[in-house]
Structures are given as C-alpha cells and as structure tokens.
Amino acid sequence: MASAKRARYRTEPVPVSVPKIWPAQDGVAEAVAVLRQGGLVAFPTETVYGLGARALDATAVGRIFAAKGRPPRHPLIVHVSGEGDARPLALGWPAAAAFLSCAFWPGPLTLVVDRADRIPGVVTGGGPSVAIRAPAHPVARALLAALGEPIAAPSANRHQSLSPTTAAHVVAQLGGVIDGVLDGGPCAAGIESTVVDVRCIPPVILRPGPIDRDALSRVVPGIVAASPRMGDDEQRASPGLARRHYAPRARLLLERTKAGAVDAARALAADGSRVGLVVYPEDDASSESGALLWRALPCDPAGYGRAIYRVLHELDDEGADVIVVLAVPEGEAWRAVADRLER
C-alpha cells in the first residue's frame, strides 16, 4: 500500500481534485506524512501561505513548479527552523547573515547565500545561490520541527497571481493540484518576506518586505536597496523583481490623490466597467458604494499590508474588471506595499 502511494509521487503531478484542509496544529502529523511521500502541502507563515515540499527531494520540488505553472528558473525559498539548520544548506555564512538571522529570525526575512551541494539544483532554478528563511508562524514552525528537514516553499498561488493570505485563497487557486492545506487563519504580515542578498558587501535588499531598510540598517549599516528599475541581468538575480508579479485578475490602476482615484473610478463605472476602489484611511466613511466596490484600508503600513491582498482577492471574486487604488504615502516604511502595488 505504502509503496503504491510512493509510486504515485514518482511520476508527473497527478491532479487531486479535493485537497485536505487540516485545522492548524491538528493536521501537522498528517501533513508531515504527505510531505514524506513527496506530496505538496500548503501552510501558513506570518507573511503569506507557502506551498511546501521536502527541499532535498528534487522530484517533490519539481511538483511545486508544475502546480504553480512557475518557470523552472525562478528559485524557491527554503524554510528552516533557525540558523543552525540554515548553515549546512549554505557554502558559507557571511557575517551579515549571522547578524541578520540573529536579529530577525524567526521572522519575515529571507537571506540569499551561496548554495551547498546538498540542495538540489531544481530548488535554486539551477543557480549557485539559495534563499533561506526561518518563519515565525507557530504552524510553520511545528511543521518544520515535526518533519525535521528543510521545506522549499514559494507563495501558494499560481505563477504571477496574488499571494494567498488565507487557506481559502490557496484552495481557490491551487485546490485541484495540491494534497492539503494547513489552515492557520489569516496571515499577520500579509505581504511576502524581505529578501536580502548577503553574498556581497554591502548586502542588497532584493525584495522589500515587512522588515524595512531602516530596521535592517540598524543591524547592517550601509545595506542598499536594489534599484527599482532593473535591467534584464539584474532581474535574473531575483526573478521576483520582474515587473509584473503580484497581480490580481482585474486591471489595477494607481492614482496619486484620493480625488483622482474617485474621479477615475466613477468615470470607469460610467463606461460600464465593474470597478473596485481601494482607499485609506480605514474609517473613511464615504458612502460612495453605489456602483463602486469601495474598500477603505488602515493608514499604517502594517495594517495596510495585512489587508491589501485579502481586499484584492475579494474584489477579484466580486468580478471587478478594474481596481483603482489610491497610492500609498512615500517613505521607507511604505516601500514594501508600494512595491507590490506597482507590480
């Protein structure tokens, strides 16, 4: 029986129509059993839900790419319990990695280091580096502890679609092609981890995220942000920097002022489009609703970050053709959210 099950995962991905949805911690043992057989399990992290497979099992990792429709050259993040489990996956552990992991792990920070040979090439898109992070979410930590091995996991969405911040988002996008989801409720940060390349001096922020540059600078002074307008070569250094990446189905239109956003939304609605409008602050009481699908978000970066993907998922589900979004304020604290809206 067991060998029949194993054989199933040695072949190309077999669509399974209904994934198991395990409530939080209760499903960890079953999820581990699925992972050990080479299966795919989505799980909550403090940022977004990840789609996990055993990182050292090249066949299982290959199924992640098939399930997401992800190009094979886009490397995955390897999740570990902490620095002790990360070091053997790297060829070296630079001083910046030691300082940053000490300061921010477990947490929403991913470190790019030179890859040790034991990481299958499929994990890193064939590249010489590997991205590693220790998530803080208790369910992710319980899963890693029970498996006792690193887990490769991209965000649990179809390639170039919105990241999921609830188990229901995962099921909506990937329900037919994964084995199960651990449901840990909505994610606390709501946007993906900060990614830092620590192979160079100074280290480079490849993807802004919940830990902003000011916080990183206090630990590694002089850390720099990757240029937002990168050439092709630099984009290849981190495919997550590609222009279109975190997109809803609806067309997204950014407006610099609230008046501009409301005017644009009204004009589009008058032309017959179904229009979502995302503004802030949260207590914005405008009862514009009428023809517009109006959403007001908190006016702080953490609260906004927690809500933005959920709201975009909702507006997609409500059939919006276009979503007009009031641009967020300038400044370091808002950079991660601004980055997602611009792509």
Ligand code: TXA
């Ligand atoms: O918060 C997160 O990071 C979530 C949770 C599940 O951990 N994961 C996530 O994975 O967002 P994904 O695959 O959607 O995004 C991974 C990002 C991409 O921007 C990718 O290009 C970058 O990390 N990345 C992965 N490996 C890399 C590497 N070796 N060098 C440079 N960038 C890398």
Ligand code: MG
């Ligand atoms: Mg992603």
